[in-house]
Amino acid sequence: MSWSSLSLGRRLLWVVLLGTLLLGISLVLGLCLGSTPAGWRRNLAALLGLSGPHDVLATIIWRIRWPRAVLAGLVGATLSLGGLVFQALLRNPLADPYILGVSGGSAVGAIAGLLAGLAPFPGVALLAFMGSMGTLMLVLVITASEPGARKNSLLLAGVMVNAFCSAVIIFLVSITQDARLHNMLHWLMGDLSIAAPGQTTLLICLLIPCFLAILALARPLNLLLMGAETASYLGLNVALTSRILLVVTSLMVSVAVCQSGLVGFVGLVVPHLFRLRLGPDHRLLIPACVLGGGSYLIMCDVVSRVLPSQGEMPVGVITAMVGAPLFVLLLMRSR
Amino acid sequence: MPAAVSAKHLQVSYNGQPVLRDLCLEVPAGAFFIIIGPNSSGKTTLLRALAGAVQPQQGHVEIWGKPISHFAPKSLARLVAVVPQRVATDIPFTVQEVVLMGRSPHLGLMGLEQPRDLELAMEAMTVTRVNHLARRPLMQLSGGELQRVIIARALCQQPRLLLLDEPTAALDPAHQVSIMDLMAQLRAERGLTVVMVSHDLNLAAMYGQQLLLMQEGKSMHSGPPAEVLTYEKLEQVYGCAMLVDENPLGRVPRVTLVPKRFLGPPLG
Numbered sequence: 159m160s161w162s163s164l165s166l167g168r169r170l171l172w173v174v175l176l177g178t179l180l181l182g183i184s185l186v187l188g189l190c191l192g193s194t195p196a197g198w199r200r201n202l203a204a205l206l207g208l209s210g211p212h213d214v215l216a217t218i219i220w221r222i223r224w225p226r227a228v229l230a231g232l233v234g235a236t237l238s239l240g241g242l243v244f245q246a247l248l249r250n251p252l253a254d255p256y257i258l259g260v261s262g263g264s265a266v267g268a269i270a271g272l273l274a275g276l277a278p279f280p281g282v283a284l285l286a287f288m289g290s291m292g293t294l295m296l297v298l299v300i301t302a303s304e305p306g307a308r309k310n311s312l313l314l315a316g317v318m319v320n321a322f323c324s325a326v327i328i329f330l331v332s333i334t335q336d337a338r339l340h341n342m343l344h345w346l347m348g349d350l351s352i353a354a355p356g357q358t359t360l361l362i363c364l365l366i367p368c369f370l371a372i373l374a375l376a377r378p379l380n381l382l383l384m385g386a387e388t389a390s391y392l393g394l395n396v397a398l399t400s401r402i403l404l405v406v407t408s409l410m411v412s413v414a415v416c417q418s419g420l421v422g423f424v425g426l427v428v429p430h431l432f433r434l435r436l437g438p439d440h441r442l443l444i445p446a447c448v449l450g451g452g453s454y455l456i457m458c459d460v461v462s463r464v465l466p467s468q469g470e471m472p473v474g475v476i477t478a479m480v481g482a483p484l485f486v487l488l489l490m491r492s493r
Numbered sequence: 494m495p496a497a498v499s500a501k502h503l504q505v506s507y508n509g510q511p512v513l514r515d516l517c518l519e520v521p522a523g524a525f526f527i528i529i530g531p532n533s534s535g536k537t538t539l540l541r542a543l544a545g546a547v548q549p550q551q552g553h554v555e556i557w558g559k560p561i562s563h564f565a566p567k568s569l570a571r572l573v574a575v576v577p578q579r580v581a582t583d584i585p586f587t588v589q590e591v592v593l594m595g596r597s598p599h600l601g602l603m604g605l606e607q608p609r610d611l612e613l614a615m616e617a618m619t620v621t622r623v624n625h626l627a628r629r630p631l632m633q634l635s636g637g638e639l640q641r642v643i644i645a646r647a648l649c650q651q652p653r654l655l656l657l658d659e660p661t662a663a664l665d666p667a668h669q670v671s672i673m674d675l676m677a678q679l680r681a682e683r684g685l686t687v688v689m690v691s692h693d694l695n696l697a698a699m700y701g702q703q704l705l706l707m708q709e710g711k712s713m714h715s716g717p718p719a720e721v722l723t724y725e726k727l728e729q730v731y732g733c734a735m736l737v738d739e740n741p742l743g744r745v746p747r748v749t750l751v752p753k754r755f756l757g758p759p760l761g
Binding site: 163166167249377380381383384385387388390391392393394395437438439441 | 541544545546565566567568569570571574575577580581584585586587590591594595597598600605606628650
């Protein structure tokens with residue numbers, strides 16, 4: 159039986175099974191690898207809680223690595239899904255929250271919120287959301303005037319918005335003495351090290367409903383790929399659906415950016431890899447991007463923690479080194 | 494019985510340029526209705542207005558007697574299906590996936606198709622003779638195959654009214670006839686009302702029961718082919734001489750284009 163002859167339900171089942179397996183493997187790796195090396199026996203014992211209550215390794219795994227791996231998984235899933243939705247909505251295979259400047263906008267909002275002394279939730283998150291919606295509207299307005307050259311002007315607009323946001327971030331971080339902001343690289347290159355156990359639950363409560371909302375709109379996303387007019391002939395309320403998708407996606411991207419800063423290109427790499435194998439159907443791609451995107455960023459985070467002999471590097475360095483070449487490749491192919 | 498679709502004093506303009514001017518039409522249920530006219534006479538805009546994709550500045554469209562703006566998008570798509578002139582083929586959906594999209598107005602949000610939907614898609618592909626292409630990506634199809642796939646998608650919506658924008662343009666004669674025959678067959682067998690925009694006056698004469706001849710956004714003449722396709726009316730609208738006689742196949746007009754060298758004695 160070939161893949162394409164399986165029914166959609168069967169294919170969905172396989173995607174969810176393999177995706178969950180991949181996520182499980184990544185989580186185990188994320189928990190076991192780090193700057194405190196240990197043999198697999200000790201790791202296994204600590205993972206299963208057999209090593210006693212005062213084991214240092216168990217503390218490291220469950221207090222430090224676990225929240226961080228969960229954060230990486232959630233951020234990776236969010237950014238992958240964000241890229242997938244933007245690519246369908248804008249009918250542009252190169253769209254991604256980072257490339258469009260949406261991530262940059264929410265980072266500016268988040269920093270402004272932190273400087274104003276707002277609480278992480280809902281104050282900072284709300285400003286980040288406004289920042290992402292603002293940049294998204296700006297990019298859409300810039301490109302709306304010339305529908306013909308939309309593909310490239312969209313990217314150019316995104317690059318410019320992104321450059322501006324980066325400058326504002328550096329400016330804000332430079333002029334302030336605020337200790338919470340001292341790490342500039344955290345915002346510019348993405349960093350998962352501030353993961354705190356208390357915020358994980360809040361993140362899950364915010365992001366999972368967004369994932370489910372987008373999953374419920376999987377079929378409308380397929381229709382939108384055929385063009386707005388065709389989608390409306392097939393009974394879709396295009397304006398309403400697009401608005402819901404833009405708001406939900408901006409919301410979840412800004413929540414992710416608040417926690418992790420600007421992790422670039424995840425939304426470009428992950429959807430493209432899955433599209434090669436699974437085809438264009440969003441009913442398969444959405445679960446694949448959530449599970450696979452989560453796994454991808456957990457793995458990238460492991461690499462960024464394990465590779466340097468001292469300290470660690472921002473995870474955005476790894477994702478950019480993978481993603482930027484792929485972006486160039488896709489750009490060359492789209493001509 | 495109310496008309497399947499009617500337009501009342503439609504007025505549409507783009508950027509201040511009027512495209513439809515005070516246009517009225519009425520298509521009886523079960524009719525094969527063909528809209529003809531020169532380039533940029535507003536045929537496609539009229540079709541899009543009948544489909545609800547263009548909001549007229551004045552006037553309105555009624556579907557079975559009910560104003561089109563009173564329909565929810567989904568319930569309109571269960572009644573009216575559209576075959577547009579151009580479709581996106583850059584996304585690697587397969588033929589079957591595209592045809593199944595026609596089931597969308599009948600499905601919920603996440604919309605997993607049931608066996609019944611697959612059956613209907615298979616039937617639609619059989620009727621339009623594209624079932625052997627089910628697993629092919631859309632971008633590998635020829636023009637005639639693509640047109641039949643899009644018609645299959647429209648049939649999958651189980652509509653009562655089918656709107657087509659130049660479905661035979663850029664097709665060879667065999668494919669033109671097969672599409673027109675298919676429309677005539679669907680009309681006869683399922684009582685489908687067919688409204689089509691066409692450039693081909695002879696196909697319009699042979700298949701259309703009612704024609705609408707448009708010029709500069711206005712309805713110039715409408716009625717059965719024998720009334721609309723006269724040389725005076727055609728010359729007035731198209732601005733070129735045409736020879737109209739009886740088609741040897743039956744009692745419909747036949748239109749022949751007249752090259753310049755046949756018009757009057759050569760100069761000089």
